[in-house]
Amino acid sequence: MSTLIVYSGGSNTSAVANYIAEKTGGKAVAVEDASRIDLNSYDKVVIGTRVRAGKVPSDISEYVSKNKAVIDGKSPAFFLCCLYSSEKGKKQLEKISSEIGISKSVYINKGKKTIKEAGNPVDSFIASL
Numbered sequence: 001m002s003t004l005i006v007y008s009g010g011s012n013t014s015a016v017a018n019y020i021a022e023k024t025g026g027k028a029v030a031v032e033d034a035s036r037i038d039l040n041s042y043d044k045v046v047i048g049t050r051v052r053a054g055k056v057p058s059d060i061s062e063y064v065s066k067n068k069a070v071i072d073g074k075s076p077a078f079f080l081c082c083l084y085s086s087e088k089g090k091k092q093l094e095k096i097s098s099e100i101g102i103s104k105s106v107y108i109n110k111g112k113k114t115i116k117e118a119g120n121p122v123d124s125f126i127a128s129l
């Protein structure tokens with residue numbers, strides 16, 4: 001099973017994307033470089049992004065909508081790097097994952113810190129892929 005992780009964001013988002021790649025033996029690629037990658041050669045696709053003022057960067061939403069048909073066939077999953085947690089975090093994730101169109105999703109707050117903790121939510125997310 002090969003997994004491609006396409007992400008948009010800064011240091012937290014890229015750290016989480018690379019962590020998922022390392023744990024799955026997959027490949028993490030920034031969205032600006034993703035056009036060079038053939039999605040068809042992967043079994044699974046994970047999309048990851050940060051959020052600012054309730055919005056995700058347009059490059060990632062454009063990438064997903066442009067490649068929707070292929071992504072939908074690759075058991076897609078979505079992670080959101082954010083600051084909100086608890087109910088506020090869940091609500092924000094629900095709204096954004098529905099806009100992106102990927103229902104299997106998780107929010108990760110304090111991404112770089114989170115991946116250093118044992119049994120963190122990224123590990124459960126990876127297990128669910």
Ligand SMILES: Cc1cc2nc3c(=O)[nH]c(=O)nc-3n(C[C@H](O)[C@H](O)[C@H](O)COP(=O)(O)O)c2cc1C
Binds near residue numbers: 009013051053
């Ligand atoms: C200008 C700005 C706006 C932000 N807006 C939100 C927001 O609406 N919701 C949220 O949960 N986090 C928000 N955050 C927090 C970031 O999403 C969070 O720190 C995330 O981990 C950043 O990922 P990055 O390091 O990949 O950029 C905001 C951060 C900044 C700097």
